[in-house]
Amino acid sequence: MRMIFLFLVFISLMPTALLAESWQMLRQRLDQLQILATPPVDKCGFPAVLAAFFSGQSEIRHRLQAFSSQVTLQTYRTFRSPSGHFEIYYQTEGIDAIPTYNLDGDTIPDYLEFVAGALDRAWAIQVDSLGFRPPPAADGSPRQVYPVYCQNLAGSRTYGMTLIDQEIPALPGENYTSHIIISTDFSFVRFPADGGDPIVRDSLAIAVTAAHEFTHALQLGYHIWNYGDGFNNAVLPDFWFIESSATYMEEVIADTVNDYYQYLPYYLQSLDISLFKIPASNLEWIRVYGEVLFPMMLGYVYGPEIVREVWENILDAEAVVALDRVLQERGSSLSQEWFRFASWLYFTGSRAQPDRFFPEASQYPEPDLIQTVALDSVQNDRDAFFQSTLPPLAYQFLSVLVQIPGTYFLTIQFAQKSEALGGVLFLPEHRIVENFEYVDYPFITEGEFQLAAVGGPWSFTMPDSQLAFELFGGWVPRDEPNAVRIYPAKWTPDHPGRGITFLNLPRDARIEIFTAAGIRIRTIHTMTPVYFWVPQTDSGSPLASGVYIFRVTAGNFQQLGKFLIVR
Known part of the structure; x- marks a missing residue:
């Protein structure tokens, strides 16, 4: 990872017009080092900004801040959004020039109207409706006008980024002023809803980018926890919630775009990794966008304002603890919601039930199922037929085939007893048994038990730790029901x-x-x-x-x- 941060120092010394090209060179080098399997797009530059800013090396932080200043000191034209909350900086010549299309024939390019409208909508929903604090000014007061810069990021396949300006001494915790960059070129993006029209594509891409990056600007006004010390050792325990909650706000603000669909396979195919594992590669950064499904489920159950409530609690606790606290205030807990989430993940794709779970679940991939050994009437029910391990806030979805009709039982046992550990069983006819330890079921024909082994929040601090679990099962003789x-x-x-x-x-x-x-x-x-x-x-x-x-x-x-x- 040392090379990543040295490269960020290098790009901070280059003209801002070369930012996208420099970022793409970094991506290519990561591919060469086999650190990164090619993801769909980088989407958001904020992860790299966070990693460099909190690297623990003051020179890197200073150079990154200098790069940020270099962006803001160029010569721009400006446009104030209709609400007055955003000052948009743009150019009409050169590589960073905004598109010139103007379908409504007025004096304002449509691109600027898209950017201004998307940002104003983000403010109206998140600040005015959901109650988020406005982005902070340098003195800690609410910022009256927030700066947004338009630059070409297509070469790096990045929609936008939020750059950190300076820490705010007047506010408790680690919080910062910032500014946003939105790309002027989205030719690398495709949406099913754009119909091949580049102008429609731009409007959709700008809508989700404004929602996502403005959320980061709001987050920087709360508390960014960092336990790093020394060179290249940023430890950001809330990174998962920083990105997943920003991605969820895309759906709240611009729900018809559905840009998050492309990231879901990265999460649903790796559910045995802890939700709050700190990313160690670009591939794991991409996975975090797919984790949007957890805050999204909580939003459907409790309302989208729950994200703001968690950020208010992040002022004095990390996100996992803050989320559990908010859920307990609502009569639930992180453990209970993690068991609920297993069903929401299972009923996706061909199993979708939009009236009970995610409304758009038919568009989602299904979680991978691990096929265990089959159960039959001669199964040795005294020994475990499947053994594995799970970290906290993770799952393994399993399929247990029953080859001969009859009544079979199934039980799951973890290495320690905890309300956060257990299983969710999915039986025929969509019957769900949450937090099961033992069940028996009569199979009239051959069939299968499908279940999720649930590693709930048995630890709030050790995402890489593992707990063992076992599955037992077998045939129930007719005379011993x-x-x-x-x-x-x-x-x-x-x-x-x-x-x-x-x-x-x-x-x-x-x-x-x-x-x-x-x-x-x-x-x-x-x-x-x-x-x-x-x-x-x-x-x-x-x-x-x-x-x-x-x-x-x-x-x-x-x-x-x-x-x-x-x-």
Whole structure:
């Protein structure tokens, strides 16, 4: 990554007309180093600006700021937006000249009208309606007129960027003044809705660019958390929310454009990566735009103002913590919403149900399904048939084939017990079992269990950490439909579940544990069908190696069984 930042220093010394060409050279070098698999477009230059500005190397920051000043000190014509909130700087000659088309025949080029109208709409919705703070001025007060510059960024395949000017001492936290650049050339962009018309294309591209970049300008007035220290070590824990919430605002402000569609495969094909993983390459930067689906779902459920509420809480907490806090104030939690989100992701593409989940889900790709081993009537239900790991705020979508008709059960066990860990099961006829631990289902013909293993917010600080989980399952004999099952039947201390799980328990069950000699060492009462137990006595002493007997009673129900502990 050192070369990336050195290159940014280099481009800051070049004429601004060469900005796009310089950025494209950087992209080509990343391809050569195999850091970047070719993404659709860079979309937004803000990630690179953030990475350079917070790199920890003062020289890089100063040179980037000098480059920003160089942009603003060119000779421009100006145009004030109808609302008066934006001063638009443009040129009519040279590589950065704005397009000259003027279909309405007035004295103002249509490009300028598109830019001014899109920015005014962004302000009206985000500031006047949703309640975001206006972009800050240097003294910390709301900025009355915000500067926007029009330059040709087509060579870098970048829609626009938000450049940071200076920190604001009058405001708490790290917040900054800024200005926006919007490209004058969108020839590299294609929208299904533009009908091949370059003027329609420009209007659509400008609409989403203004919404996206203005959101970054607003974000810079709250708090940008950075834990970096030393050269080339920017650590921005909220990067995922910075970009995903800006992309969501595109849909709120210009919902007919749907530019975000092109980024969804990068997210839906890598759901086993943590939502808040700090990007380490351009490919991971692109993936963050696809993460728009999570704030978008929250917007459908709670209203788009929830994004503003999270940013208000980011003043004193990172985005993951701030989001959980906002959701708890609404009677939910980040854990509960992460289980909900699994269903919204599953019902996409051919499975779309627009009346229940994303209204535009038929246009989305479906998440990849991992095919596990098949279950049949001779399945060894004492051993896990699938094992894997998940980081926090991630999923694995799985398909478990059932080859022979009959009733089969399925259970999921994680390495630790937490309300943030579990599964969401998708059964035939669109039946959903959220946060399931155990289920049995009668298959009349061959079929499959489809499920999401859910790694919820079991950590707010370790996106690269992993927790193990296992799937157990098997055939339920006709004469044992109500039998209690226990997993694992052979327990060792290094078992991912760290304990033993009783499944299919009757209501108000009493579980008694005995040694092989018949001495009772533990009694458990539970009202739930699933009970997780760490193998120890009533006094808390761990059980020694050996064979143990369990007895489950409830009313007239009684069942005996055994398990083995090997230490």
